[in-house]
Amino acid sequence: MKAIQTKFHGHTEHKPARISASVENGDAGTMRRYYSIPCEMDSRDAHAWAALQLARERGWIPNEGEKPRDNDRERFTTYLVGGGLPDGSQCWVFAGSRHWENTKSLQGIK
Secondary structure, three states: OOEEEEEEEOOOOOOOOEEEEEEEOHHHOEEEEEEEOOOOOOHHHHHHHHHHHHHHHHOOOOOOOOOOOHHHOOOOOOEEEEEEOOOOOEEEEEEOOHHHHHHHHHOOOO
């Protein structure tokens, strides 16, 4: 299971405010993309939108308007769940996918 971390970056003299979305990329290190914030979105929605953009780019979810093929149906049956981190960034994971089975063994651990 992968987690996407999003973080707000305020505007500078040369760049508008934006959100970065990052994910661990194996031996290649961290993959990070920057997205301009759609002005009609509030902060929480903008963070979720950036996480979805990165997930689409990685092929984890279908592009907007694209329907999953039959063999992808289980792979794309997910829910985006997010929450805040102490440094002010947010973390997003996809729950309810085929990887959900990996978390069942954690239930009941105190």
